[in-house]
Amino acid sequence: QSALTQPRSVSGSPGQSVTISCTGTSSDVGGYNYVSWYQQHPGKAPKFMIYDVSKRPSGVPDRFSGSKSGNTASLTISGLQAEDEADYYCTSYAGSNTWVFGGGTKLTVL
Amino acid sequence: EVQLVESGGGWVQPGGSLRLSCAASGFTFSSYALHWVRQAPGKGLESVSAISSNGGSTYYANSVKDRFIISRDNSKNTLYLQMGSLRTEDMAVYYCAKVGESFYFDYWGQGTLVTVSS
Numbered sequence: 001q002s003a004l005t006q007p008r009s010v011s012g013s014p015g016q017s018v019t020i021s022c023t024g025t026s027s028d029v030g031g032y033n034y035v036s037w038y039q040q041h042p043g044k045a046p047k048f049m050i051y052d053v054s055k056r057p058s059g060v061p062d063r064f065s066g067s068k069s070g071n072t073a074s075l076t077i078s079g080l081q082a083e084d085e086a087d088y089y090c091t092s093y094a095g096s097n098t099w100v101f102g103g104g105t106k107l108t109v110l
Numbered sequence: 111e112v113q114l115v116e117s118g119g120g121w122v123q124p125g126g127s128l129r130l131s132c133a134a135s136g137f138t139f140s141s142y143a144l145h146w147v148r149q150a151p152g153k154g155l156e157s158v159s160a161i162s163s164n165g166g167s168t169y170y171a172n173s174v175k176d177r178f179i180i181s182r183d184n185s186k187n188t189l190y191l192q193m194g195s196l197r198t199e200d201m202a203v204y205y206c207a208k209v210g211e212s213f214y215f216d217y218w219g220q221g222t223l224v225t226v227s228s
Contacts, residue, residue, distance in 0.1 A: 003154070036214035038155070045205060045221055046147075046155065051214040089155050093213035097160055097169040099145070104154040 004029065004090055004102035011108040017078040020105045022090035023071060028100050030071035034093035037066060037075045040104075041086045049088075050075060077107070085109040112136035112217045114206050119222030126196050126226075132189040132206030132219055140164070140184040143209040146191050148202035149221075158204070159191060174200070193224070201226045 005023040012018040022029065022037075029035055035053045038046035048057055050066040053073060063079045073092070077084055090102040118130040132144070146158040159180040160169040168180050179192040189206050203223050207215035 032213070034213035038215070040155075045218040046215075047218075048210075048214065048216050051210065051216075052212055057216065091155075091157075091215075097162075097167060099157045099160070099213070101147075101155045101157060 004092060004100055006088075006090060006102040006105045008103075009106045009108065011110055012077075012080045013110045014080050014082065016080050017076060018080060018107065020075045020077075020088050020090075020107070022073040022075070022092075022102045024073075024092055024100065025071055028092040028094040029068065029073050031095070032093045033068070035066065035068060035073040036091050037064075038089045038091070039084075039086045040089065046089065080109055082109050112208065114208060114217055114219035116204065116206055116219040116222035119204065119224045121225040121227065122196055123228050124197060124226055127192070127194045128196065128224060130191040130193065130204055130206075130222060130224075132191075134187045134189065134206075134208070137208065137217075139187040144182065144189045145207045145209055145215060146180065146189075147205045147207055147215070147218075148200075148224075149205070150199070150202040153202075156202075160209070161189070196224075196226045198226050200224065 037050040040046045053068045054066040088105045113135045115133045145160045161180045177195045181190045203221040205221045206219045208217040210216035
């Protein structure tokens with residue numbers, strides 16, 4: 001399985017919005033509505049932020065939203081806050097009990 | 111409160127073996143699939159291996175197939191990863207993760223570091 005493609009880095013100022021893309025194929029992102037997103041601060045375990053493309057688990061602020069079009073999923077963070085600075089990873093189910101991760105995106109809050 | 115606590119990491123020489131464990135609590139262990147995900151130093155996350163709720167179905171990344179064995183003991187609420195023929199490229203923090211109601215990882219352990227070097 002090839003990794004999903006994410007931008008290496010994105011940045012934004014406090015209060016602004018940023019979008020992180022996650023591009024796969026029709027065998028993973030495009031074939032299933034099972035894209036999820038994880039936030040990881042340095043030295044910490046990943047934290048579950050979005051599942052099934054656009055659903056938010058309880059406790060995740062509604063500033064975080066997910067979407068998908070074709071083979072590309074996106075995570076949008078609105079009203080950026082300093083604590084949002086972290087690495088973000090997408091993953092997609094790819095059938096037959098397999099998952100594929102994106103390479104990760106470093107979000108910098110300027 | 112769901113908790114996943116990994117152990118068993120450490121230093122091993124290339125070609126060596128190591129067994130990781132993940133002790134779970136706070137949920138009905140036998141009802142959920144589990145996953146091992148690793149992260150090499152400064153790199154991204156990589157799916158390593160998965161196991162169904164009853165242990166009857168397993169998955170391995172091509173990079174670890176025939177070298178790693180995933181298992182679980184539902185009576186002990188513990189997940190295992192037996193790693194053999196270790197290579198320097200296996201050096202990483204290994205996380206266990208609980209699979210949620212569909213295809214996502216809703217809880218993660220704190221990770222255990224595996225160092226492979228001579």
